[in-house]
Amino acid sequence: MAADSFPEIRHAVRRLCADFPGPYWQEKDRERAYPVEFVAALTAAGFLSVLIPQSHGGSGLGLGAATAILEEIHRSGANGGACHAQMYVMGTLLKHGSAAQQAAWLPGIASGALRLQAFAVTEPGSGTDTSRIRTFARRDGDDYVVSGQKIWISRAEHSDLMVLLVRTTPREAVARPGDGMSVLLVDLRTAVGNGLTIRPIRTMLNHATTELFFDDLRVPVANLIGEEGSGFRYILDGMNAERVLIASECIGDARFFIDRAAAYAADRNVFGRAIGENQGVQFPIARAHVQMSAAALMVDHAAALFDAGMPCGTEANMAKLLASEASWFAADMCVQTHGGFGFAEGYDIERKFRETRLYQVAPISTNLILSHVATHVLKLPKSF
Numbered sequence: 001m002a003a004d005s006f007p008e009i010r011h012a013v014r015r016l017c018a019d020f021p022g023p024y025w026q027e028k029d030r031e032r033a034y035p036v037e038f039v040a041a042l043t044a045a046g047f048l049s050v051l052i053p054q055s056h057g058g059s060g061l062g063l064g065a066a067t068a069i070l071e072e073i074h075r076s077g078a079n080g081g082a083c084h085a086q087m088y089v090m091g092t093l094l095k096h097g098s099a100a101q102q103a104a105w106l107p108g109i110a111s112g113a114l115r116l117q118a119f120a121v122t123e124p125g126s127g128t129d130t131s132r133i134r135t136f137a138r139r140d141g142d143d144y145v146v147s148g149q150k151i152w153i154s155r156a157e158h159s160d161l162m163v164l165l166v167r168t169t170p171r172e173a174v175a176r177p178g179d180g181m182s183v184l185l186v187d188l189r190t191a192v193g194n195g196l197t198i199r200p201i202r203t204m205l206n207h208a209t210t211e212l213f214f215d216d217l218r219v220p221v222a223n224l225i226g227e228e229g230s231g232f233r234y235i236l237d238g239m240n241a242e243r244v245l246i247a248s249e250c251i252g253d254a255r256f257f258i259d260r261a262a263a264y265a266a267d268r269n270v271f272g273r274a275i276g277e278n279q280g281v282q283f284p285i286a287r288a289h290v291q292m293s294a295a296a297l298m299v300d301h302a303a304a305l306f307d308a309g310m311p312c313g314t315e316a317n318m319a320k321l322l323a324s325e326a327s328w329f330a331a332d333m334c335v336q337t338h339g340g341f342g343f344a345e346g347y348d349i350e351r352k353f354r355e356t357r358l359y360q361v362a363p364i365s366t367n368l369i370l371s372h373v374a375t376h377v378l379k380l381p382k383s384f
């Protein structure tokens with residue numbers, strides 16, 4: 001997002017983030033603890049409900065505003081991964097839920113009283129090939145009975161509700177691999193201990209990610225979103241917003257690394273002069289800025305298409321690819337510019353370095369984006 005868009009929102013986000021400086025994030029990272037206070041402050045300020053229409057209690061500002069918020073969070077050194085999904089997971093409900101479901105859930109989500117920030121698609125046995133998920137929901141009277149397993153489901157321990165993709169018809173019994181999947185809204189407050197077990201996974205970054213085990217969990221049929229069997233399409237619909245938002249976090253990360261590197265290079269004296277006077281130090285910082293600026297234009301473009309209601313699958317993918325590569329280049333450059341201090345916990349750079357690496361893998365890996373561009377845009381033959 002252009003750094004001067006939504007100036008008032010950006011200013012307010014920066015002010016809020018100033019209350020959560022490096023030591024706050026360092027401690028959370030060390031303890032692998034959830035940043036409860038930060039998420040509460042963002043919620044209270046209304047920043048997580050900008051995509052919810054005013055008629056349902058949100059501010060209805062659109063994806064452009066949401067990208068400005070996440071970018072500023074990340075530029076400040078904070079991490080929006082703790083709560084970014086509260087912004088967009090509700091999109092499935094907003095777009096495909098019934099009027100009754102929307103009235104029942106969206107106002108609570110908009111106020112923050114209800115946290116819908118868990119989104120369960122990935123399974124250990126299916127990987128990126130979502131059509132091979134095996135978690136199955138069998139109809140039994142007014143309930144679905146869910147059995148199976150999910151992996152890498154982030155924030156499930158810090159969410160009241162979860163969007164869950166299941167099979168309702170086996171893959172072998174449908175015409176197209178993407179058919180026969182359905183979306184259920186799971187109330188985690190009652191599910192845990194009654195057929196759902198959540199097990200945290202410790203990772204190289206503080207991301208509150210988990211494994212889920214479903215053992216005959218009962219979910220009311222009233223919580224089916226849209227039509228049974230059409231769930232894969234609904235999930236795909238929601239992915240564009242997610243990719244653009246994650247891309248904006250990468251832009252924020254890249255700006256963080258560039259800001260820090262430029263300041264350090266101007267200040268650090270070695271051999272009697274600022275290291276930033278050496279072009280070997282300057283040029284990587286400049287290159288990171290060039291790459292970040294180009295990626296930011298693609299993020300803007302994808303967000304503008306989304307807000308105009310236009311197709312934006314390819315642009316959202318390309319924005320995520322460019323932004324995640326720009327942030328990773330900037331992260332590596334920033335460590336190098338700082339020399340030994342790049343590895344010190346107190347500088348926040350090693351933490352942000354670990355955090356920004358995620359985005360070349362999740363929510364979709366670089367190869368799968370290249371595959372999309374190759375086959376959908378360039379019409380090359382499909383390899384799978």
Ligand SMILES: Cc1cc2nc3c(=O)[nH]c(=O)nc-3n(C[C@H](O)[C@H](O)[C@H](O)COP(=O)(O)OP(=O)(O)OC[C@H]3O[C@@H](n4cnc5c(N)ncnc54)[C@H](O)[C@@H]3O)c2cc1C
Nearest residue numbers: 119120121122127128152153154207361362363364365367
């Ligand atoms: C910290 C974290 C948080 C996450 N949060 C969530 C979440 O909240 N909800 C959720 O549902 N999922 C979540 N995920 C899962 C994430 O979306 C997946 O990890 C990601 O999509 C990659 O899938 P995979 O790990 O199964 O990799 P795989 O599909 O096993 O792929 C492994 C590697 O092989 C490559 N590859 C696979 N197939 C091909 C091919 N045909 N051509 C070329 N290359 C290929 C991939 O690009 C990748 O690099 C999270 C993951 C992590 C690590």
